[in-house]
Amino acid sequence: MLLKSPELARILPFALYILLLALNEPLAHLLGVYNHNIRLIYGLRVSIVGLILFAYYQYYTELKPPLVLRPHFYSICIIVGILVFILWILPYPNWAQMGADGDGFNPSTNDNKTTDWVLALMRLSGAALIVPVMEELFWRSYLMRWLENPNFSQVSPALISAFPFFASACLFALEHNLWLAGLLAGLAYSWLYCHFRNLWAPIIAHALTNTLLGCWVLYTAQWSYW
Numbered sequence: 057m058l059l060k061s062p063e064l065a066r067i068l069p070f071a072l073y074i075l076l077l078a079l080n081e082p083l084a085h086l087l088g089v090y091n092h093n094i095r096l097i098y099g100l101r102v103s104i105v106g107l108i109l110f111a112y113y114q115y116y117t118e119l120k121p122p123l124v125l126r127p128h129f130y131s132i133c134i135i136v137g138i139l140v141f142i143l144w145i146l147p148y149p150n151w152a153q154m155g156a157d158g159d160g161f162n163p164s165t166n167d168n169k170t171t172d173w174v175l176a177l178m179r180l181s182g183a184a185l186i187v188p189v190m191e192e193l194f195w196r197s198y199l200m201r202w203l204e205n206p207n208f209s210q211v212s213p214a215l216i217s218a219f220p221f222f223a224s225a226c227l228f229a230l231e232h233n234l235w236l237a238g239l240l241a242g243l244a245y246s247w248l249y250c251h252f253r254n255l256w257a258p259i260i261a262h263a264l265t266n267t268l269l270g271c272w273v274l275y276t277a278q279w280s281y282w
Contacts, residue, residue: 062209064197064273065112069105069190076101093240095161095175102182105190111222118127118197136248137264140241144234145281146270152236159277171274179282180270188262191228195242196249196258200224215262241265255276 076083080097113119163175187268201208205221225242245258273281 057168062115063202064200065115066193068110068112070194072108073101073105073187073190076104093269094178095163098161098175098182099178102178102186105184109186109189109193116193116197119259123256125254128254129254129257130260131250132252134264135262136163136244137261138268139245140261140265141268143240144237144265145272145278146237148234148236153235154230154233154235161282162279163274163278176274180267180274183266183282184263184272188259188266192245192249192255192259192262195224195228196246197255199227200246200249213253215252216246240243 067232074096080101083097083100095235136272161179163172164170165172197214197249198208200216200220201211201213203223204211206218222243225239225246228245229235229239230240232241241262245262248257249255249259269281272280
């Protein structure tokens with residue numbers, strides 16, 4: 057039985073995702089998944105997080121209809137999503153990165169000549185559908201408002217002050233190897249949330265960024281971005 061808490065509803069999906077990411081290889085060995093098929097653990101990770109999000113849906117009041125939109129809502133979200141994607145794939149100096157590039161999520165078969173489209177689409181759908189909702193609920197809906205006032209549910213995004221705005225973006229940046237790109241993305245998504253006072257704004261932009269990045273990764277085989 058899930059504990060009933062608006063805070064936990066926003067923290068738990070993100071925390072579980074990070075925990076399962078850290079336990080990726082131990083889980084693979086426990087489940088008897090090795091080599092190429094270790095990537096199937098990603099599907100398990102996003103499925104578990106997706107189920108938790110569904111179970112806590114009643115607490116995500118910001119995501120429920122009616123969805124009242126200002127003029128140009130979608131166009132601005134799309135523009136921001138595209139701009140963040142472009143910022144993400146720019147060449148960055150070493151100081152703008154944390155550690156060396158890893159192998160990333162490579163959905164190619166063992167011979168590295170053909171793409172396993174089941175794995176590729178699993179990774180793309182998780183990045184486009186689950187991750188944006190999970191991260192925006194945690195970083196924007198919860199943490200940014202909590203830094204403003206621990207009674208976060210009473211905080212209007214329009215009234216967020218400078219410290220929680222920039223602090224949450226900085227913490228968001230530390231989640232990513234390309235920390236400078238992550239910082240710029242965090243600032244852009246936070247601005248959308250505060251400007252429109254609607255969590256769907258950063259979710260839409262974030263989902264578009266991840267979708268474009270995923271398609272670009274599949275086209276260029278730059279797996280380190282995954």
